[in-house]
Amino acid sequence: MPEKIKVYHLEDYKIMREGVKFLLSKDDEIEMVGGSKTADEVYSYLDKNKVDVLILDIYLDGLDVKTVDGFEVCSTVHKKYPDVKVIAHSVYDDADRVARIMNAGAVGFVSKKSGYEELVHAIKVAYTGKKYICIETSKKLKNLNEFLEGMVDTLRSENEFFSNREKEVLELLAKGYSSKDIAKELFITERTVETHRKNMVEKAKVKNTVELVAYASSRGFIKS
Amino acid sequence: MPEKIKVYHLEDYKIMREGVKFLLSKDDEIEMVGGSKTADEVYSYLDKNKVDVLILDIYLDGLDVKTVDGFEVCSTVHKKYPDVKVIAHSVYDDADRVARIMNAGAVGFVSKKSGYEELVHAIKVAYTGKKYICIETSKKLKNLNEFLEGMVDTLRSENEFFSNREKEVLELLAKGYSSKDIAKELFITERTVETHRKNMVEKAKVKNTVELVAYASSRGFIKS
């Protein structure tokens, strides 16, 4: 099967992250690789991992100290990680904000009033390098469609983070399984399981399995 | 099996309704019976059907003609359908709005910054006839506890589960620290650290530290 579109979600409301994560994961072509509520977490994730599409909540009022501005995040991501397509996801769908966010480098705009199919659609369109504005909003802003003009296609490379087998091991680790338990479950030897653990610890640059699971959990690698 | 708690959701953002519907449906005791974006749809549903809990987004800016006020909806529901427990679900978690909505007859308040487990918890508490305010918000309003006194039955404290010392240990564990490392950091013996770990593993009913961290992380006990 072809590689899935790797999607990261920046949004300060946890329940929204949780919901979107599930809804988008229903689509076979999409893989939710992470989600967080601060821009810094996004940057540090993007430094190490490949992400195709970033869903960005424009207004992050932020629990953290400094107030983060969604437009700024968008243009920073656009400059620093040009391969990442940004889709703005917002409750505000007025002309001014849509224009600003598209100028800041977003390739898509989806109102939160729209359902998840709109978001799925926007992601797929963005992935092909085109721009998209959700039906709801574009109806409202039909004079603004000049903004939807061609953009340069970007390159892509980088590698996957955890392999499928590693992810299987990871999930069982998070359930409290020992290497021996996992070996039985997956019909491989304990040694192999240990190798997978070791490799993941190295990849994630963490000290041990406990931190690995904390790391993976906070980035949404572990289902539950 | 006992009957499920029938939950209706009033919320003007479709994607949020979709997400919440799934997230809450994962719980065996909860049944999502409906959801809509206007108050009128709620009323007509309540006229014909039994609903135990109504999740109410306080500010419905509303695509529909007349602007609907969440506080008004709350008090209308409270008077007209006294058996329906209203839980306010909002992005605004300031003292003023919390107080107003509780006075308008809500039995629970959950910030959208909280995850779905908080909503699940609030629903179950509400169903038993008690009042509840989410951790996030009650932390924020802790100086205003005078006004919360008597108004709420369950101010779920974080200490409900792990003690402060245990949480300190937990945070360091999630950073990959060994018992020895933690002992140095906290100026206690390795043995004591081990006891804290053991106690947490027992409390959380998990198999080992790895699962403990996965458990804690998914419930937001670990900052980062």
Place this chain on the structure above:
DNA sequence: TAGCTTATCAGGGATTTCCCTGATTTTTGC
């Protein structure tokens, strides 16, 4: 005051993880 929780400390031993050294086979990408 009696009982509960929290926080501290400890020995001994079984089990597990971690770390170093390797290796072969299978799958996948170009």
Place this chain on the structure above:
DNA sequence: GCAAAAATCAGGGAAATCCCTGATAAGCTA
């Protein structure tokens, strides 16, 4: 079809965790 990545397997030994048995002291509360 070749090279790279992923998946498999292995020994040996140090370190850490896990599991059982305890204990003491402080603080809260009914």
